[in-house]
Amino acid sequence: MAEQYFAQEPHAEHDIHEIEFNLADLNLHLKTDAGVFSKSRIDYGSVALMKQVMELDLVPGKILDLGTGYGPMGLMLAKKYPERALDLVDVNERALELARTNAEFNAITNVNIFTSDIYETVTERYALIVTNPPIRAGKKVVNQIHEQALDHLLSGGQIVTVLQKKQGAPSARKLLTATFGNCDILARDKGYYILRSVKQ
């Protein structure tokens, strides 16, 4: 069976790619590799999510990118909010190493990049949690990411997530609504739903 992108220590032979991520007037130059999610281009869902997130008003506080991969979302937010601290976490060590390299290469210093299985090693509360959740890791993991966000957000903090309709966006919306008492669809883009819940 092919190795999954959420393997903790991928063994796939290295295949370094360099890609650009441009959004608004911000630019990132990113290295990707075999064994990590969406190595050839920034995932469509991640771009769709980021377009919405860049427009949000946030309460003061830190930002968490849960399942950061090689860092496209968290590093872009770090550039947008140089005055905020960000935590970027994943279980895939190769992805985390790339995210660290990418932070350094883009001269980004306001990020802390570390291993966390879902929220296992996350101790803070955040103004914003962004996630393009690991659908292939299974519904249980995706549900935990959404449900447990409530305990890791500040009052007024928001979680923004992206799922395709066919990969469970409607049931994720139900769970988020049950957990937070609210869940907006910020955008529908080619079958991707960008969902946002706010901690009251």
Ligand SMILES: C[S@@+](CC[C@H](N)C(=O)[O-])C[C@H]1O[C@@H](n2cnc3c(N)ncnc32)[C@H](O)[C@@H]1O
């Ligand atoms: C759909 S990818 C998104 C990656 C990146 N945010 C992007 O936009 O390209 C989901 C990420 O979640 C990570 N992941 C899988 N299971 C996880 C878990 N239990 N805890 C934290 N991250 C996990 C995967 O390794 C992968 O990097």
